Amino acid sequence: MVSIKEIAKYTGASPTTVSNVIHGRTGKVSREKFQQIQAALEKFNYSEQMAGRILANNGSRIIGLIIQDNIGLMDREFSNPYVGELTQAIEYHVRKQGYYLMYHKSQSFDESLRMMQSWQMEGVILSGVQPREIAQWYQYLKTPAVFLDVFQDETVDVAAEICNVGLDYKVAAAKMTAYLIQAGHKEIAFLSRGKPERWQGVDAQRRDGVLQKMADHGLSTSSVCQGLPNYFSDIEEWIDAYIQRQFDGKTALFFASDLLAALALSRIQAAGLTIPNDISIVGFDGNILSRFASPKLTTIAQDVNLKAEKALTMLFQKINLEPILVHNIQISGTLIEGNTVKQLISK
Numbered sequence: 507m508v509s510i511k512e513i514a515k516y517t518g519a520s521p522t523t524v525s526n527v528i529h530g531r532t533g534k535v536s537r538e539k540f541q542q543i544q545a546a547l548e549k550f551n552y553s554e555q556m557a558g559r560i561l562a563n564n565g566s567r568i569i570g571l572i573i574q575d576n577i578g579l580m581d582r583e584f585s586n587p588y589v590g591e592l593t594q595a596i597e598y599h600v601r602k603q604g605y606y607l608m609y610h611k612s613q614s615f616d617e618s619l620r621m622m623q624s625w626q627m628e629g630v631i632l633s634g635v636q637p638r639e640i641a642q643w644y645q646y647l648k649t650p651a652v653f654l655d656v657f658q659d660e661t662v663d664v665a666a667e668i669c670n671v672g673l674d675y676k677v678a679a680a681k682m683t684a685y686l687i688q689a690g691h692k693e694i695a696f697l698s699r700g701k702p703e704r705w706q707g708v709d710a711q712r713r714d715g716v717l718q719k720m721a722d723h724g725l726s727t728s729s730v731c732q733g734l735p736n737y738f739s740d741i742e743e744w745i746d747a748y749i750q751r752q753f754d755g756k757t758a759l760f761f762a763s764d765l766l767a768a769l770a771l772s773r774i775q776a777a778g779l780t781i782p783n784d785i786s787i788v789g790f791d792g793n794i795l796s797r798f799a800s801p802k803l804t805t806i807a808q809d810v811n812l813k814a815e816k817a818l819t820m821l822f823q824k825i826n827l828e829p830i831l832v833h834n835i836q837i838s839g840t841l842i843e844g845n846t847v848k849q850l851i852s853k
Contacts, residue, residue, distance in 0.1 A: 574634035595814035678839030679715030690850025698762035
C-alpha cells in the first residue's frame with residue numbers, strides 16, 4: 507500500500523500537508539494543492555488503518571457522520587446552521603448509546619469510503635450523497651449505514667436494500683408554493699446554487715414541488731428556476747444584480763435554504779428596499795437564521811432532532827442485527843409563517 511511519503515513525493519507536497527488533507531485539516535492548504543492531493547489519494551486508493559492500530563480488536567465504538575459537500579469544501583464554507591444543528595442532534599443520540607461521533611466533511615465518494623475504512627467505524631450516517639453515487643455505495647459499503655435525504659438514480663434499483671431517513675421535500679416545497687399563491691403571488695422564483703438543469707437530490711425534489719404546484723394553478727413555470735453561483739463569495743454580487751433588474755418581475759423569492767434567504771434579506775435591505783413591501787422572501791430548513799432574521803423569515807421547518815433520532819434508531823438496529831421493517835422513513839415539513847410575505851389579496 508502506498509505511504510504518505512510516497513503521496514507527498516508524487517504531488518510535490520510535504521508529508522505534513524498530505525496528512526492534513528487526509529485528516530480534513532485544510533485551512534492552510536491551497537485549493538489547487540488540495541485537489542492535487544485528493545486526486546492522488548483516490549488514484550492510489552490510499553487507506554490508513556488508524557483505528558486498527560490504536561484500538562486493536564476491541565471495537566472502535568465510533569459512529570461516523572460523513573457529509574459529502576464538494577462545493578462547501580472548495581469554498582471553505584463552515585457557516586450553514588443546518589449542518590451544525592444536525593451534527594449536534596446526531597451526537598446527542600450517539601452518546602446516549604455509549605458511542606462516540608466522528609464528523610467528517612468529504613469531497614467525494616472515494617474520500618468518504620477511505621475515511622470509513624481508516625477508522626473502522628462501527629456505523630455511519632451519510633448525508634449529501636448524490637443519486638448517481640448510490641450504486642457505488644451499494645457495491646462497496648460493508649459498514650452498517652443509514653443515508654439522509656438520498657434520492658436514488660432511476661436507473662439503479664436498490665431502494666429496498668438501503669436505509670434512508672429524509673424529508674418529503676417535494677410535498678414541503680409544494681406546500682410553501684401553495685401558501686405564496688394563496689397570498690396572491692403569481693410570479694414566483696425558486697433559487698438554489700448551481701445550474702437548474704444539474705440540480706439533484708433535495709434541490710431537484712424542491713424544484714419539482716414548486717413547478718407542480720404552479721402548474722396545478724395554471725401559472726407559467728418558464729422562468730421559475732434561478733441558478734445561483736456555487737460559491738458564496740459570488741452570490742452577493744449575483745443578488746445585487748438581481749435587485750438592479752427588479753427581480754425580473756418576480757414578486758416572491760423561494761430560496762432553497764434559510765442561509766440563502768438570510769443572505770438575500772441582508773442584500774435587499776442594504777439596497778434600501780423593504781421586506782415584504784418591495785419583495786417577498788421565503789426559505790427552507792427552519793433553523794436559527796429564520797428565527798432571528800429581521801423581519802422573521804417565513805420558512806419550511808424540518809425537525810432535525812426527529813431526523814437524527816430516526817436515523818440512529820435504524821442504524822443501531824443494523825449494528826445489532828435486528829430486523830428493520832421500514833427502510834425509507836419520510837418526515838413532514840412544517841410551514842412557519844413569519845413576516846416576509848406580502849399579502850397581495852385579502853385572506
